[in-house]
Amino acid sequence: MSAFEHPSFDEHEYVLFATDPETQLKALIAVHSTARGPATGGCRLWKYPDSTAAMEDVLRLSKGMSYKNAMADLPLGGGKSVIMRPEGDWDRDALFQAFGRAIEALNGLYITAEDVGVSPDDMMNIHKETDYVVGLPEGEAASGDPSPLTAEGVFKGIGVCVKHAYGRDDLEGVRVAVQGVGHVGEYTCGHLHKAGAELIITDVNEEALERVSSKYGAKVVKPDAIYDQDVDVFAPCALGGVVNPDTIDRLKGKVVAGAANNVLATPDMGEALRKRGILYAPDYVINAGGIINVAGEVKGAYDLNWVRGKLETLAETVAEVIRRSESEDRPTNQVADDMAREILAAAAAKKKG
Numbered sequence: 311m312s313a314f315e316h317p318s319f320d321e322h323e324y325v326l327f328a329t330d331p332e333t334q335l336k337a338l339i340a341v342h343s344t345a346r347g348p349a350t351g352g353c354r355l356w357k358y359p360d361s362t363a364a365m366e367d368v369l370r371l372s373k374g375m376s377y378k379n380a381m382a383d384l385p386l387g388g389g390k391s392v393i394m395r396p397e398g399d400w401d402r403d404a405l406f407q408a409f410g411r412a413i414e415a416l417n418g419l420y421i422t423a424e425d426v427g428v429s430p431d432d433m434m435n436i437h438k439e440t441d442y443v444v445g446l447p448e449g450e451a452a453s454g455d456p457s458p459l460t461a462e463g464v465f466k467g468i469g470v471c472v473k474h475a476y477g478r479d480d481l482e483g484v485r486v487a488v489q490g491v492g493h494v495g496e497y498t499c500g501h502l503h504k505a506g507a508e509l510i511i512t513d514v515n516e517e518a519l520e521r522v523s524s525k526y527g528a529k530v531v532k533p534d535a536i537y538d539q540d541v542d543v544f545a546p547c548a549l550g551g552v553v554n555p556d557t558i559d560r561l562k563g564k565v566v567a568g569a570a571n572n573v574l575a576t577p578d579m580g581e582a583l584r585k586r587g588i589l590y591a592p593d594y595v596i597n598a599g600g601i602i603n604v605a606g607e608v609k610g611a612y613d614l615n616w617v618r619g620k621l622e623t624l625a626e627t628v629a630e631v632i633r634r635s636e637s638e639d640r641p642t643n644q645v646a647d648d649m650a651r652e653i654l655a656a657a658a659a660k661k662k663g
């Protein structure tokens with residue numbers, strides 16, 4: 311397995327393997343950048359076919375966290391960890407405690423949090439061994455469920471995009487297609503409804519659909535029909551890769567802005583959207599409310615006012631990405647990546663002194 315030659319290797323500061331035969335722990339921890347603070351990002355538990363696949367994921371995701379944290383103006387660097395799900399019988403509590411010991415050994419270089427396949431209980435097991443963990447469900451500093459804050463950021467970001475694309479300051483009567491009404495999607499619908507938007511929703515979970523539809527008077531459509539709706543905004547709040555060659559020509563509105571990660575199937579979809587006159591809010595900029603929320607824990611006592619202030623910054627950053635995209639005649643996803651790299655380079659230079 312290659313590391314330095316790996317296509318996703320981006321001069322990561324550290325890439326570490328953590329093993330504990332007794333608990334079957336096999337984990338990779340990637341510290342992409344500590345230029346702006348301790349490398350922070352979630353821990354993913356996944357059934358990887360081999361360590362090469364785990365390496366690919368951890369390199370890519372940790373770089374993404376550096377960009378996301380930098381664009382959200384958080385005093386954090388970027389990192390991520392992946393645990394290769396053991397085969398056969400294994401003790402979940404013991405595995406996460408062993409992982410906690412590995413993090414403790416890094417002495418604050420990396421701070422972990424929840425990600426795919428990992429639960430609040432797992433976080434508490436990690437916390438038994440280390441304080442370098444955020445997103446805790448209980449305790450003095452606990453920030454709790456990040457979804458409401460993610461939704462608040464997404465709602466603000468949609469407002470910025472609508473102002474830009476349609477020249478209006480409010481969302482009264484604006485038609486929004488929301489794909490996925492899970493944790494973030496449902497809260498986002500709540501904000502949009504309160505602001506007077508008309509909602510069209512879809513999900514594969516009938517129960518969630520019924521609940522959100524009756525609460526907010528939303529029209530329900532089948533999952534695949536969401537791309538064809540005559541709306542002003544498409545808000546992906548479920549899966550990644552939903553803007554792709556099969557869907558892009560079906561989108562009707564002038565805005566794509568939602569909570570989902572990796573909305574663009576490939577980076578060139580950013581330019582394809584721009585060419586069609588569709589404004590795209592880069593996913594890791596608009597959906598940073600969750601990491602902003604847990605960053606409240608890193609600071610010590612959780613402070614909702616600080617978190618809300620950062621959500622205002624998030625909205626301003628979305629606006630700045632749009633301004634630059636227009637003045638430089640380039641897609642928003644490229645502009646956001648460049649802005650993030652500039653912020654990281656400046657922080658690295660300052661750190662070196």
Ligand code: NAD
Binds near residue numbers: 548570
């Ligand atoms: P969730 O699992 O609670 O909700 C996702 C919803 O999408 C579910 O209701 C699911 O049934 C639905 N769904 C799945 N497949 C679908 C399909 N084909 N068509 C329509 N709906 C489908 O997850 P969440 O926490 O609400 O996160 C939603 C997205 O936002 C994810 O991409 C996640 O990575 C991203 N995100 C979440 C947070 C957060 O704070 N939770 C923060 C940043 C980014």
